[in-house]
Amino acid sequence: MAEKKQTIVIKKIIVQGGGGHGGSWKVALADFMTALMAFFLVMWIVGQSDQTKKAVSDYFSTPSVIEYNFQNFGVELTLEKLFLDLLNEPLKAFQSFMEPMDKTPNLLDMGSAKVVAAYMADQMNDVAKNVVVTPEGFDFDIPDYMLFERGTSQPNANFVQVMDKIKGVTAGLKDAEIKLTSGLFVQSVPDSSAMTANRVASQRLDIVRNKVSASLESSTVTVSGAISVKEKLGEVDPKKLVGFIKVKIAQKELTSDGRKQRKLESMFGEQKVDMSVYDNFVHQVSTRRKEEAHAKKPLKQQVDDELKDAAKSPSSLTE
Template sequence: MRRRNEKDFEVIVKRRKKGGHEESHSGAWKVAFADFTMAMMALFMVLWVITPQNPKQTAAAEQITNPLVDGGAGVFDGNSKTPLEMPAAPTQPNKVESHEPTKETGKVEPVKYSSPAELKELADLMQAMALELDAQANVEVQVVPQGLRILIKDDQQRFMFERGSVQLNPHFATLLERLAGVLAKVGNKLIISGHTDSVPYKTVKGYNNWNLSGDRALRARNVMVDSGLAPGSVLQVAAQADVMPLRPDAPEDGANRRIEILMLTAKAEGLYREIFGEQQARVDYSSEKAELVIPTIEPPQTL
């Protein structure tokens, strides 16, 4: 073999292109990572915006803005200056009057409540009041078609009135006073009725359970009026004796002794006024004749 001179050598450099290695080091992955980072930042921002506030802060803010929470017990007594007002709803078609101060007097006008939701809120307030006064066994509140039915009754240890008397127990007197503080801020009219058991009244001749139940209902009404309830809020004070027992199977049971307060809706009040008012056509009977009476309605005066 012949050896060549150094001049005869020809150096050839061959470079091979490795496509996969160079693609892994390209800048395309940086664009994808930047898009992913931006998406995550946007997600974190959305989550931060919709995250609820601290419950303690929410409760504190609610206590400041909600007039139902006026310094705890202030709502239930006559010392609270904040008008009773239910939490605002999107629409309140059943509210008859506004709860705004009048321009003439600057006083807050009571509101009439009619919807079951509004009545339920008021019932919850009364149950909370009973719990505060250790009177859970003495107060029962029911939402009925005519409005709100409030029963104040005896328990195993305490009687609302002394037996056969209108002497009011101090515990129940306080309960009526605090209840008056709530109802004084509501514009609905009231009917107060007294109920007894069927045990005959024997102390005074001619005085029976009808007299006793009526006197007890009137006593409850007077205590509430003296505690701030407007006298005109009560449409009727009724004596029921033992004709409407809570336990018809046991008419002599003490559970039937109670005072009931019916807070009327606007519709129920209207029906009541149709029955007892003077604005409806009627027939008056006498020993001489029957006369049809049609009230005349005066047209509204124009200025």
């Protein structure tokens, strides 16, 4: 009897996973996490103080410093200010990319004299006269007829509007000195007497000084004042005599925490008409660096370098 052969059966089992379902669950999870973060952020803001809420609101409702500068001062001045900030205060420069523009800026902290001049021209062009910007600060005059009735210390209809413009310049200052001078001609007061002119000038000074002091946001600013009463020589029409309120703003030598103040600088020189704004910027930056490097050399080496440059350009010897 033949033996039965045992049949060997091989069973192959293939295990398959559930699959990734196309990855759509990841999108849903990301949306859920974003909504959850937004929820917790809103809950955190609700529990904060009014000051914190205002800071968050200002961040999303106002442009950054860089955006503000581009819109108001143009590309050239914004590049100059940014470059000067990077040279002097790099951390502050990078921070300014994110910071919202302060509604009451500290002009002495702008770093660029040209930006200060541009701001004054933009904000007070129809009010301020004789604007002068120096590395230490700036000053300007306000004609008395823009603030007071002629020959008196009675504020006129433009007083509030003009003082608001002055407030926009002075309110945000820190570690600064504001010097006010009330100027008046003797013949401009009704009785043309020196006593009356001195009294009117003093009253005008007190009114403006009190307004400026009340608007300051920092206690590190000092406000002082003086009067200047003069007699106009010759025959004059009192109605044509113009007095003034002079506002002189300067940095204090040191900040309240003992640091040396940063001066207002001007980096850009003459523009080349055949260059774009950016090419001018690069050219002027390189020129400034060469001048700074040249100034650090000994005097003899400076003279030798100038003679070499003159030899390379013969035309300069005949000028």
